[in-house]
Amino acid sequence: MFESELRSSWLRVFWAMSLLLVVSNSQSTHPAEVTALQVIKESFIDPGNLLSNWDRGDPCVSNWTGVLCFNRTLNDSYLHVRELQLLNLNLAGTLSPAFGRLSYMQILDVMWNNIGGSIPKEIGQLTNLELLLLNGNQLTGSLPEEIGYLPNLDRIQIDQNHISGQIPLSFANLNKTKHFHMNNNSLSGQIPPELSRLPSLVHMLLDNNNLSGYLPPQFSELPKLLILQLDNNHFDGSIPPSYGNMLQLLKLSLRNCSLQGPIPDLSRIPNLAYIDLSNNNLNGSIPPMNLSDDITTIDLSRNQLTGTIPPSFSGLPNLQRLALFNNSLNGSIPSTIWQNRTFNSTVQLTLDMKNNRLSGISGSLNLPPNVTLSLQGNPACTNASMARFCDSPSAIVSRLQSVPSNSTDNCPPQSCPTDYEYAPGSPAPCFCAAPLLIGYRLKSPGFSDFLAYFYSFEVYLTSGLEINHFQLDLTYEWRKGPRLQMYLKIFPAYTVPGSNTFNTSEVLRIRSMFTQWKIPDSEIFGPYELLNFTLVGPYADIIPTSPSSSGISKGAVAGIVVGAIVGAVLLSAFVSLYILKKQRKKYHAVSRRRHVSRASLKIEGVKSFTYSEMKHATNNFDVASEVGQGGYGKVYKGVFTDGTVVAIKRAQEGSLQGEKEFLTEIELLSRLHHRNLVSLLGFCDEEGEQMLVYEFMSNGTLRDHLSVSEKYKESLSFGMRLRIALGSAKGILYLHSEADPPIFHRDIKATNILLDSKMVAKVADFGLSRLAPVADLEGVVPGHVSTVVKGTPGYLDPEYFLTHKLTDKSDVYSLGVVFLELLTGMHPITHGKNIVREVNIAYRSGMIFSVIDAKMGSYPSECVEKFVTLALKCCREDTDERPSMAEVVRELENIRQMMPETDSKIIDSIDIEAGKNVSSPSSSSTTKNPYVSSDISGSDLVSGVIPTIAPR
Structure with missing residues (x-):
């Protein structure tokens, strides 16, 4: 009876679905494009299985991942692929020639994946293509000539690949192209002078290639060129004098290009803001250029320039950096460079004049506190009055910076739920909200010091995104290029109580503003790029794949009609199913009891x-x-x-x-x-x-003991904290070097370090762990695992967050954050402040003991200082500068040996007692060690649960 009724109900559902297909058939994806997408998928390697729904249903109707569609014409009954948005999905494999069959596509975005092979020439068949975004992959081969005949191409981004060969002459036909971003490849040969015919070109970024030949003087004929960036190539000859006629130019960057001859007169360029001609073989004197008031940066260092410093470098109200070091300049430095200028707290002026033949300063020797002058290696340093300008400059320590907001300083620490944090700028006090996390980069900024433009940038970005100024919070750091990398947090606006998350449509709108370059370009901030748009917490299940079109399409109308028809049928079917479910509940209970797991037979x-x-x-x-x-x-x-x-x-x-x-x-x-x-x-x-x-871990999590807690009132001494750090490091070292196969943990944090009854630290929660890479057929072991970013904000390795390359050093970074928690008692992120940045600031300023946890009691200062130094090394931005886990354990053992003898003996006795009946790594004990296979953290094994965040 049950089977008969069930079959009858499902027949009704099947009839309704069949009707749906019949009515909406006129709005299916064009068959040729369906086939093309299937072929494209076959050419990809998809380790995260993120394109799994490309085998289900219709691409446009079923919302395949990254496929956005529209109605192309009124006479066409099919939907067509308008965009492929496959940004940062960890895809490998190759680009299929089948891309050429998506005839109506306007945006092809496969940025920041691991796709190899060459660019298929069939992309040249996409006559509607506007954005070709291939940057941040492993592409090789040459640029197809066919791309040069795309009539609607606005932007071509192939940067950060391995593309070689010459720039095709056909690219001179790209009349609508505004952006040539081809930097960081292996392009070679002469830059075609024919590119000077491009009427719309705004940005030409060809730096970090192997280009040679002469600089085309015809580039002065480009009517709209704002940025010419050709650094780190190998050109012959000199800078063409005609470049002084580029009347729209904002930035000229020709660093390290093997150029010779004199510097041309650039004084006719009315809005020039940035000049970098450093590290060439330029000679002669510096011409008396009447530079624009907009100039922020002049870098003529590492050349063969002679003569004096021209007075035209004076009276420049926005100058931030004047670098003339490593030349043969003589005479004195005019003090008018810094006199008669207004300096506020955000304005800095750096004058680097090292290693010249300068004799002194003409005028007053009293520099404003915002001005830094370096004269090392000049005859002027023999004068005692110049000594303060001749000291070796202290090393510049990175990097992450922000302008902190004090709006959350009086809020209770850590009172926001997991995945939420205080919105620093919100007009509502102590407003907990879930931010969007975005990696963002300015590719060619027109300044050297961002602080002076910080608030202007906030206004620029928030107005471009159509959000309130207080919704944005950011940190930033300079990277090679120079390029300005940012970590953006965009918070929901407080409107009514409970509105602490974005709705889905707003998330997708903000994402499309970045991915479709709807934020207007800025002259001073230059071109930008989206590095990632990581959705975590309440946004983790939002997949930006919905098709869009203007107005109500025929498909929408069909959907409304079908909805009305099917609604009653489905209601009837589901009522029947509900009744059947109630009737079969007892049957299922009996059936479950008959189930016997096969797992017990396997392990x-x-x-x-x-x-x-x-x-x-x-x-x-x-x-x-x-x-x-x-x-x-x-x-x-x-x-x-x-x-x-x-x-x-x-x-x-x-x-x-x-x-x-x-x-x-x-x-x-x-x-x-x-x-x-x-x-x-x-x-x-x-x-x-x-x-x-x-x-069972009776003493809870490490975080429990570092926070104010009724359960654990007794604070940990420094010796106990060091012992916990050492135990945690040894556990992770075992994973990296002794486990077979080795494992990257990927979610090390204070709530995943548990403490047993003897206060022995044990690492838990392997729900996000990944096996380390193994050797290939040639015995080469890859240095990283490419994977979708997962982990917990505040502990995430920034390099992994931006590149999706997980390494053993990613665990080192996270453990370094735990070490800083042990030392300070602070959380990784408090009131929008990052623990790594805060401790770095205290360390550099010589105030490190001001941030040490007062609850720790007395401690040996030398041991604490070495522990801080180790923790900050673990948290360095550059993965190569971090120690290995073996080096971490070794240094912790050294610090332990430095401890006062009584403390060391107490720790040793605790370890000996805790070690009784505990198997060593080589033991054959049947006690097995871990892991949580699923979504919650190891802290869930005890009270005070903080669920694992798994960004997608």
């Missing part, structure tokens, strides 16, 4: 518990046994009949993994054996349940 040394045992241990999963909850489910404290206390993680309905995945994960994690890893004791996979059983 040796890991106990398979019965559902009955789990139920008894938790008093039928009584609420009093709950000690945590997260996205995976609830965590219970369980007590077995023999008195063993355990933590039981029980999956909630709707979050169950497939049996194969569940089994695979247990098999992987059961192979880990180390005293500093939480032990996996067993699992339960029956009665429709999936549960993992761990040793």
